[in-house]
Amino acid sequence: QSALTQPASVSGSPGQSITISCTGTSSDVGGYNYVSWFQQHPGKAPKLMIYDVGERPSGVPDRFSGSKSGNTASLTISGLQAEDEADYYCCSYAGTYTWVFGGGTKLTVL
């Protein structure tokens, strides 16, 4: 149950697009189409942004999109806005009803 690998930080200017990667193994990310992404603002609970690799819950802007290739999943945020500044975590099903999270990525909107 090793944590998935995410970049520690990414940044972008308002209106730009950024992508956060999430690398695992064939036992988690690569083995299942069960990747989700969470946004967490300081002092707040995480919020689901993407599930099942690329599905958006109702209420999440379509600026947020998810994808996967092999053992790496990605979250893309287009048209960056100031309120997107937060920590982002990926999560993958890892078999036998266990889940593993990434270490988190701090997004800075310049």
Place this chain on the structure above:
Amino acid sequence: EVQLLESGGGLVQPGGSLRLSCAASGFTFSSYATSWVRQAPGKGLEWVSVISGTGGSTYYADSVKGRFTISRDNSKNALYLQVNSLRAEDTAVYYCAKAGSTGWSKGNAFDIWGQGTMVTVSS
């Protein structure tokens, strides 16, 4: 409105125990698997444990297996986490989270989260 509200955290000495609770409202609690996820201060998220909607199946992260016990009382719309033999590394905010659909919902296991309850293990 779907809500989850954790309680029961606090300061406990190493080797001590606590019982965390999570009160659910706004949905048919017994239909959804529910998990505990924790976050150490300044650190990332760590999945801890999950329980099926009926309570008949439970699973744990290796880091807590044998020390933590997840349970639920569907008549009270409540989820619990009994945490024993606590260590300093168990210090964290503990969140409960429900699955996004009925059944196990492997790809959407953490749809709605509570606000968390802080557990501090220190002498």
